Amino acid sequence: MGRKVTVATCSLNQWALDFEGNLERILKSIEIARANGAKYRLGPELEICGYGCADHFYESDTLLHSFQALRKLLESPITQDIICDVGMPIMHHNVRYNCRVLFLNKKILLIRPKMLMANHGNYRELRWFSPWNQLRQVEEYFLPRMIQEVTGQDTVPFGDCVLSTKDTCIGTEICAELWSPRSPHISMGLDGVEIFTNSSASHHELRKADQRVNLIKSATTKSGGIYLYANQRGCDGDRVYYDGCALVAINGDIVAQGAQFSLNDVVCMDMKRTRKERTGSPANTEHKPCHRVKVDFSLSDDGDDIYLPTHQPITWHFHTPEEEICLGPACWLWDYLRRSGQAGFLLPLSGGVDSSSTACIVHSMCVLLCQAVEDGNSQVLEDVHRVVGDDSYRPQHPRELCSRIFTTCYMGSENSSEATCSRAKDLANQIGSTHMNINIDMAVKGILSIFSVVTGKWPQFRTNGGSHRENLAMQNVQARVRMVLAYLFAQLSLWARGKPGGLLVLGSANVDESLTGYFTKYDCSSADINPIGGISKTDLKSFLLYCVEQFQLTALRGILAAPPTAELEPLTDGQVSQTDEADMGMTYSELSVIGRLRKISKCGPFSMFCKLIHMWKDALSPTEVAQKVKHFFRMYSVNRHKMTTITPSYHAVSYSPDDNRFDLRPFLYNTRWTWQFRCIDNQVAINP
Structure with a gap:
């Protein structure tokens, strides 16, 4: 027979280096946990300073301010009579660690450093922190004087240890440790630990949530017990969005689920009616036991729990990829807007799939904001007041809110068609944005006139007899003029x-275009932020179909039916003659496959060819596959330099080409790839 334990986990919208705001949100979550009777509260990874401090972790200021915030937590009456589990960086023996600090009633119980670091993709933890490699080893940590003054302690346990209360045993995991084949919960479970906690800063990617949930279910399926998961929420000041999803699992069942996407800064979950039952393997006496730090405290109340019902499993609701695109980037945009101090967004709206997707994400943001205000979220209403500059304003409808904070502009030229202009206008009308039509011909001709005065020459399009170089320059000057005008209108x-x-300029280049560099450097893809820069064209089309049904945006049907085009070359009989896929030499669906092979499967030209001749054998011959692979790598290497200036984008897929933060590759290549392409040619010669 188990006993009732009362514990709480939470998701907090922390912000790197926002010590004051972070502290307020931590205290609010503890206050909510206590109000619900919780005796233990778990928060996300590095919640005191924010996870995304990056190279600020090197600064002594970050460590100092983290301890100052910890002191305020220890002193606060809100933190009394509840075990608080918070995250912060700590220097021990001149080595920097990513730590959990557990305290109760102005006493620090233990400090548990992270043992397995996240050091791939978006994560660079080994750049700032060292892992605690001493399995089952615990040392004395000398507390800073400012903490000693509050706790009366000189030293506290530091290392691989667990917390033993009068009625249970709690063991800690930190984020990436759950994903490791050597997860600490395995050995802790074998040693009789009953409650496992995970403090995380796990970012959102499309189709990722099920991996996280399945790992947590598996952790308690094997050895039983309770698993509490806390996660960061919000943008934290960078390209990734942390999607919350706090949850509780018991003996392999999910029994509580927090929202994956939310505008609430603090989401706290309590488990007031949780049996501390354990089903699983008996303790393993053949390995070294966990070091237990004992505390005279109980998570359960006195009394007979015979009538307490067993836990009730729930069915986890997984969002579809279309819903994830609708919600994740929208929440990220709102965090960026309200924290940047700007008054809204400006988007060059071309009437194509990409810019229309960005517009729909802003519309989704307005839908979420109106719903939050209707639900009584005072923080959201306060932020809306600040953004629109009107303390009396209360949003009533997404279209009406959109008209206040979202400006769209169609920047047409003599090469633009009436169809794209109409599609952009129709969509703007349906979402409610303040829309402008801007003709760029005068600006383009003015720039070309300057060139002509200096050189005595006037470049021509290919269709008018110009060379390839002239044709490319004529396209690029239009694209770059649009960027200059976008920023002018955003400011004024x-x-x-x-x-x-002022307004933040939104970009709308998708991940596939970034992969090949199919855009003009410093054109209207250059913006302040880009909500779709990590999303494929294929997923964006599915997202727009979802928006047609979800938001009744019927204008999107015509946008989806039209072929993608940059409209930078002259029209033929009034019709578009230039298409994106023809320019790129491959379809967007083919690009998505190539991108995953390049990044996720870590393929160079030859290994990619070897995989694709099997994947595409029913559609393309080896010779045709070889042509596409070589064409892609030429485009990729010629344009790789563009990634050094790409607009910061919402990270949504694991094959993002975002330079320096996620995709660490050179930007100067030998674009001939002579050795690699020769290997492909030799293979084609054998099997043409």
């Missing part, structure tokens, strides 16, 4: 309407 359009503030 509200001023022209007699309103305060």
Whole structure:
């Protein structure tokens, strides 16, 4: 027979280096946990300073301010009579560790450093932290004087240890440790630990949530017990979005689920009616036992729990990829907007799939904001007041809110068609954005006139007899003029309407275009932030179909039916003659496959060819596959330098080409790939 334990886990929207705001959110979560009777509260990874401090972790200021915030937590009456589990960086023996600090009633119980670091993809933890490699080893940590003054302690246990209360035993995992084949919960479970906790900063990617949930279910299926999962929420100041999803699992069942996407800064879950039952393997006496730190405290109340019902499993609701695109980037945009101090967004809206997807994400953000205000979220309403500059304003409808904070502009030229102009206008009308039509021909001709005065020459399009170089330059000058005008209108359009503030410029280049560099450097893809820069064209089309049904945006049907085009070359009989896929030499669906092979499967030209001749054997011959692979790597290597200036984008897929933060590859290549392509040619000669 188990006993009732009362524990709480939470998701917090922390912000790197926002010590004051982070502290307030931590205290709020503890207050909510206590109000619900919880005796233990778990928070996300590095919650005191924020996970995304990056090279600020090197600074002594970050360590100092983290301890100052910890002191305020220890002193607060809110933190009394509840075990608080918080995350912060700590220097021990001149080595920096990513740690959990567990304290109760102004006493630090233990400090548990992270043992397995996240050091791939978006993560660079080994750049700032060292792992605690001493399995089952515990040392004395000398507390800073400011903490000693509060706790009366000189030293506390530091290392691989667990917390033993009068009625149970709690063991800690930190984020990536759950994903490791050597997860600490395995050995802790064999040693009789009953409650496992995981403090995480796990970012959102499309189709990733099920991996996280299945790992947690598996952890308690094998050895039984309770697993509490806390996660960071929000953008934290960088390209990734942490999607929350706090949860509780018991003996292999999910029994509580927090929202994956939410505008709430603090989401706290309590488990007031949880049996501390354990089903699983008996303790293993053949390995070294966990070091137990004992505390005279109980997570359960006195009394007979015979009538307490057993836990009730729930069915986890997984969002579809279309829902994830609708919700994740929208929450990220709102965090960025409200924290940047700007008054809204400006988007060059071309009437194509990409810019329309960005527009729909902003519309989704407005839907979420209106719903949050209707639900009584005072923080969201306060932030809306600050963004629109009106303390009396209360959003009533997403279209009406959109008209206040979202400006779209169609920047047409003599090469633009009436169809794209109409599609952009129709979508703007349906979502409610303030829309402008801007003709760029005068600006383009002015720039070309300057060139002509200096050189005596006037470049021509290919269709008018110009060379390839002239044709490319004529396209690029249009694209770059659009970028200059986008920023001009972002800075001054509200001023022209007699309103305060400026607008953030939104980009709309998808992940496949970034992969090949199919855009002009410093064109209108250059923006402040890009919500779709990590999403494939294939997923964006599915997302727009979802928006047609979810938001009744019927204008999207015509946008989806039209072939993707940059409209930078002259029209033929009034019709578009240039298409993206023809320019790129491959379809967007083919690009998605190539991107995954390049990044996830770590393929170079030859190994990619070897895989694709089997994957595409029913559609393409080896010779055709070889042509596509070589064409891709030429485009990729010629344009790789563009990734050094790409607009910061919402990270949504694991094959993002985002330079320096996620995809660490050179930007100067031998674009001929002579050795690699020769290997492909030799293979084709054998099997043409």
